[in-house]
Amino acid sequence: MSLETQNNFIERIETEKGVRFKALPGVRNLCLEISYRGEGFMGYQSQPHGVTVQDTLSKAWQILTQETSTLYGCSRLDAGVHANQFFVNLYTRCSRPMEDISRALNGILRTHLNVAISIYQIREVGADFNARFDTLGKHYRYRVWYGRGHHAQLTPASWAVRSREFNAALLSEVLQDVVGEHDFSAFRAADCTAKSTVRKIERIDVWAHPLVPEAMVLDVWGEGFLKNMVRNIAGTAVDIAVGKLCRETMSAALEHGIRSKIGQCAPAHALTLQRVFYAQEQWQAALTETSHRSL
Numbered sequence: 182m183s184l185e186t187q188n189n190f191i192e193r194i195e196t197e198k199g200v201r202f203k204a205l206p207g208v209r210n211l212c213l214e215i216s217y218r219g220e221g222f223m224g225y226q227s228q229p230h231g232v233t234v235q236d237t238l239s240k241a242w243q244i245l246t247q248e249t250s251t252l253y254g255c256s257r258l259d260a261g262v263h264a265n266q267f268f269v270n271l272y273t274r275c276s277r278p279m280e281d282i283s284r285a286l287n288g289i290l291r292t293h294l295n296v297a298i299s300i301y302q303i304r305e306v307g308a309d310f311n312a313r314f315d316t317l318g319k320h321y322r323y324r325v326w327y328g329r330g331h332h333a334q335l336t337p338a339s340w341a342v343r344s345r346e347f348n349a350a351l352l353s354e355v356l357q358d359v360v361g362e363h364d365f366s367a368f369r370a371a372d373c374t375a376k377s378t379v380r381k382i383e384r385i386d387v388w389a390h391p392l393v394p395e396a397m398v399l400d401v402w403g404e405g406f407l408k409n410m411v412r413n414i415a416g417t418a419v420d421i422a423v424g425k426l427c428r429e430t431m432s433a434a435l436e437h438g439i440r441s442k443i444g445q446c447a448p449a450h451a452l453t454l455q456r457v458f459y460a461q462e463q464w465q466a467a468l469t470e471t472s473h474r475s476l
Contacts, residue, residue, distance in 0.1 A: 189205065190204065190205060190208050190250070190272040190273070190274070191203060191204055191205060191208065191272050192205055194309070201309055201311065201314070202272075202309065202311070203308045203309040204272050204308040204309075207274065208272050208273065208274055208308075209272070209273050209274070209275070209276075209305055210270055210271075210272055210305065210306050210307065210308055210309075210310055211270065211271055211272075211273060211279070211282075211303055211304070211305055211306070212268055212269070212270045212303070212304050212305075212306045212310065212312060213238075213252075213268065213269050213270070213271070213286075213300055213302075213303050214266065214267070214268055214300070214301045214302050214303070214304075215238075215264070215267050215268075215269065215298060215299060215300055215301060216264055216265055216266060216267065216298075216299050216301060217234055217263065217264050217267065217296075217297055217298040217299070218263055218297035219258065219260070219261045219262045219263040219264070219449065219450070220261055220263075220450060221296060221297055222234050222237070222260065222261075223260045224257065224258055224259050224260045224262070225254045225256065225257055225258045225264075225267075226254065226257045227239075231260075234254070234258075234264075234267075234298060235252050235254060235269075237290070237294060237296055237298060238252050238269065238290075238298065239251075239252055240294065241286055241289045241290050241293075241294060242271065242286070244289050244293065245275075245282070245285050245286060245289060246273065246275045248273055248274070248275065250271045250272060250273060251271065252269040252270070252271045253269060253270050253271070253311055253312050253313055254267065254268070254269045254312060254313060255267060255268040255269070255312040255313050255316055255319075255457050256313070256316075256319065256454060256457070257408070258454060259408065259409065259412075259449055259452075260449060261448075261449030261450050262449050262452045262453070262454065263450075263452070263453040263454070264453065264454045265322075265453050265454065265455045265456065266301075266454065266455065266456050266457055267454060267457065268312040268457055268459075269312050270306060270310055270311060270312040279302075279303040279304065279305065280303075282303055283300045283302065283303045286300050287299060287300050315459055316405075316457055316458065316459060317404070317458045317459060317460075317461060317464045318383065318402060318403060318404050318457075318458045318464045318467070318468075319402070319403060319404075319405070319406070319454060319456070319457050319458070320400065320401070320402050320454075320455040320456040320457075320458075320467060321400075321401045321402075321403075321406070321411045321452060321453070321454055321455060322398060322399070322400055322401075322452070322453045322455040323340075323398070323399040323401070323411060323412075323415045323447065323451055323452050323453075324338055324339035324340065324396065324397070324398055324399075324451045324453075325339055325340050325342060325352075325396075325397045325398075325399065325415070325419060325451070326339035326340065326341045326342065326395055326396055326397070327341075327342045327343075327344065327347040327349075327395055327397065328347070328395040329343075330395055332393055332395070332396065335390065335393060335395075335396045336396075338450075338451065339396060339451050340415075340419070340447055340448050340450075340451040342419055342423065344423040344424075346423050346424050347422055347423055348422045348423075348424075349387075349389065349397060349422065351421060351422050351428070352387060352397070352418050352419065352421070352422035353387035355417075355418050355421050355422070355428065355430075355431045356385045356387060356399065356414070356418050356431075357385065358431040358432045358435065359382055359385070359414055359431060359435065360382050360383070360384065360385055361381065361382065362379065362380070362381040363379070363380070363381075363382075363435045364378050364379050364435065364438055365378055365379070365380050365407055365410055365435070366378040366438040366440070367413075367434040367435065367437070367438045367439055367440045367442065367443050368407065368409075368410050368413040368414055368417075368434065368440075368443060369407035369408055369409060369410055369413070369440070370407070370408040370409035370413075370446075371440070372408070373407050373408040373409070375407050375408070378407060378438075380403060380404070380405055380406060380407060380410070381403060381404050381405075382401060382402070382403040383402045383403055383404070383468050384400075384401075384402045384468050385399065385400065385401050385402075386398075386399075386400040386471075386474070387399055387400075388400075388474055398474075399415055399418075400455070400474075401414075402467060402468060409446055411452060412446050412447040412448075412449065412452060413443055413444075413446050413447070414431075415447040415452075416443075416444045416445040416446050416447035417430060417431055417434070417443045417444035417445075418431065418444075419444065419445075419447065420444030420445060421444070425444065426444055430442065430443065430444065
């Protein structure tokens with residue numbers, strides 16, 4: 182039984198897609214839009230050891246309201262991965278205005294807990310809204326820096342690939358091999374517990390900074406991702422681009438599902454969850470527009 186059920190916050194509902202929760206009368210379902218820097222956390226989801234975003238937000242919420250409530254996150258980001266946009270929802274009997282809650286939570290996070298998490302906005306959502314299960318798609322951004330030069334801002338935020346050989350055109354080409362619906366079992370983490378390894382990548386764009394061409398961006402859109410999936414794809418593509426792996430590695434991994442045949446897992450610090458989509462029109466626009474090409 183969940184904390185919310187014990188605290189008489191929600192009711193449990195069985196649906197065709199599994200168990201859902203619904204706020205009871207008098208209980209608010211709040212959705213928090215946040216951003217955070219990932220280097221100080223062992224990922225989003227609560228763990229027995231190490232500081233996580235979920236545990237930190239739960240602590241801030243308890244300080245503010247004296248409520249013990251579970252926060253349902255839109256994604257289970259790995260340790261070190263950043264979030265430009267991230268959503269959580271929680272159930273509460275707190276009646277304070279949402280602007281007051283947002284201001285107070287930011288104060289607790291910055292001054293009391295001293296963590297790199299910011300609440301951008303809070304809104305009240307439907308009684309059965311779930312930040313994770315109601316997503317339509319996500320946009321991840323991976324940054325790669327190649328060449329011998331250095332940029333004070335761009336290089337530290339990227340995976341610095343020090344290689345004399347770097348074929349940017351090939352990098353973009355091989356990444357198109359994973360677009361579409363595939364079995365991505367070769368690209369998931371060894372400890373990934375997902376029941377199905379079939380996922381669909383809708384689109385991948387690879388582009389260079391207009392002023393600093395050594396800074397490359399890999400934009401990936403998909404309905405859902407396995408643990409370490411984007412980082413393994415990025416690592417394999419880069420290993421192909423620098424000549425460590427043959428051109429057919431990506432497609433062969435998809436075909437045979439052999440994890441040991443792919444490239445390295447790209448570093449976490451260069452990956453950001455850029456945007457999360459809940460509205461169909463916004464999701465469809467993201468798959469066709471090009472205005473997102475900005476750092």
